[in-house]
Amino acid sequence: MLVIAVLEAGPMRYTDLQREVPGISQRMLTLTVRQLQQDGLVTRTAYAEVPPRVEYALTPLGRSLHQIVTSLITWVADHSQIREHRARTATAT
Numbered sequence: 001m002l003v004i005a006v007l008e009a010g011p012m013r014y015t016d017l018q019r020e021v022p023g024i025s026q027r028m029l030t031l032t033v034r035q036l037q038q039d040g041l042v043t044r045t046a047y048a049e050v051p052p053r054v055e056y057a058l059t060p061l062g063r064s065l066h067q068i069v070t071s072l073i074t075w076v077a078d079h080s081q082i083r084e085h086r087a088r089t090a091t092a093t
Helices: 002-007 014-020 026-038 060-078 081-092
Strands: 042-047 053-058
Touching: 002 014, 002 026, 002 042, 002 053, 002 060, 014 026, 014 053, 026 042, 053 060
Parallel strands: none
Antiparallel strands: 042 053
């Protein structure tokens, strides 16, 4: 969800995406953008340059999902109870 929210600003390079999505590992970001690309939500454009440059951008389908994703992110941020429940569950196990 965060990748879709971040890409609304326009095409981004991989390292910029990694910087904008807090706490995401390189492996998880790679899997995420690959899945979003397979789902038709993100495009991957590789430029034949030295060093190689790759940019990711939202497709029209991805842009149509952006408002829903940002609404969900806002809802989660407004409901701290979710974090409290997670913390409680983590300490109980």
